[in-house]
Amino acid sequence: MLIINTLIPIFCLIIVGYFFKKIQFPDESFWKHLDKFNYFVLFPSLLFYKLSTANIKNILTFDFILIGLVAIATTSIFLIILNKFMRVENSSFTSIYQGAIRFNVYVFIALSSTLLSNESFVMGMLLMAFVTPFINILCISIFSLYIPKNKISIVSFLKSIMKNPLIVSCVLGVSINISGFSLPTILENALSIVSSASLPMGLLSIGVGLHLSALKDTKMLLFISSFSKLILLPIIMYILCLLFEINKDITMLMILFAAMPTGSASYVLARQLGGDLKLISSIISIQVVLSIFTISFVLWIFGI
Incomplete structure (x- = not known):
């Protein structure tokens, strides 16, 4: 029941965002900014804020990071x-692939902050910090292999990783935490206020970004990507957790x-590297809708 009570408000915000899109309020430029x-x-x-103030010292194992990387x-x-x-068209395969391994950070943080313990929540943010550059490496490699016109230098790729605000903020937060330095109370309170606006804004934006009218085409490709992401990857993750003898809390994470x-x-x-834009837009939209049901299902089926 806790899972349902947590999921419903999150997806209600996404629906509200979609409603705003349909009535064109505010206008499209507002949501882009x-x-x-x-x-x-x-x-x-x-x-x-979360990583700099968390108690990282309580984390006794980092096997969960390896499990995440191996599963992906x-x-x-x-x-x-x-x-x-199947011999799918190359541009379409890059979209299938991205849809199957990337994750929505806003939904993840919103759910994990409610369903998980504080320690597991912090572990989730650490997991994001390591998995995000790994996923970027894989996705860019797939584009380079399947759409050869994309020649991306190692230097430009490393710059993109170093400029990624999510990775930078995680590194800075963990560094502050490990150093033992405490943030000034005024700064900590300010960060708490500012950061509290992130999740509702992010969830509304997900709703605005939905393109449900495009779901009629490429049903098989949508199925492959969505099944791989919403069902197969959780199964692989669960099996790896069993093999590594991970406890129940971390397994749930x-x-x-x-x-x-x-x-x-x-x-x-x-859009930058020549993927199938219509397909990836459909994959993003259908997975948001399906995940309302699949998240509850996979947590229930594995007894979490």
Whole structure:
């Protein structure tokens, strides 16, 4: 019941965002600026605030990070092998692939902050900090392999990682925490206020970004990407947690992370590197809708 009570308010905000889009209030330019402000200011503030003030010393193992990386790599191998038989158009496969391994940070933080213990929540943010650059490496590699015109230098890629505000905020937050330095009370209170605006704004923006009218086409491709992300990846994650003998709390964190719908960063990269924009837009939208049911299902089926 706790899962349902947590999911409903989150997806209600997403629906409200979609409603705002349909009535065109505010206008489209507002949401573009809000997305940018949230990505560069509000959400990094949230990550920095939580990680700099958390009790990281209580974390006794970092196996969960390895599990996350291995699960994503395993899903990647499955998709590449599957594509050998299906022979999907290259631009479409890059969209299927992104849809199957990326995750929506706003939904993940909103759910994990309510469903998980404080320690597991902090572990979730650390997991994001390590998994995000790994996913970016994989996605850009797939684009380079399947759409050869994309020649991305190592230097430009490293710069993009170093400039990623989410990664930077996580690194700074953990560094402050490990150093033993305490934030001034005024700054800490200010960060608490600013960061509290990030999740509702992010969830509204997800709703604004939904494109439900495009779901009629490419049903098989939508199924492959969504099944891989919402069902297969959680199963792989659960099996790895069993193999590593991970406790129940961390297992719940890992399955929750794996069950997230894909993130809007998929569309941004597809637009930059020549992916199938219509398909990735449909994948993002359908996964948000399906995840209302699949998140509850996978947590229930694994007895979490």
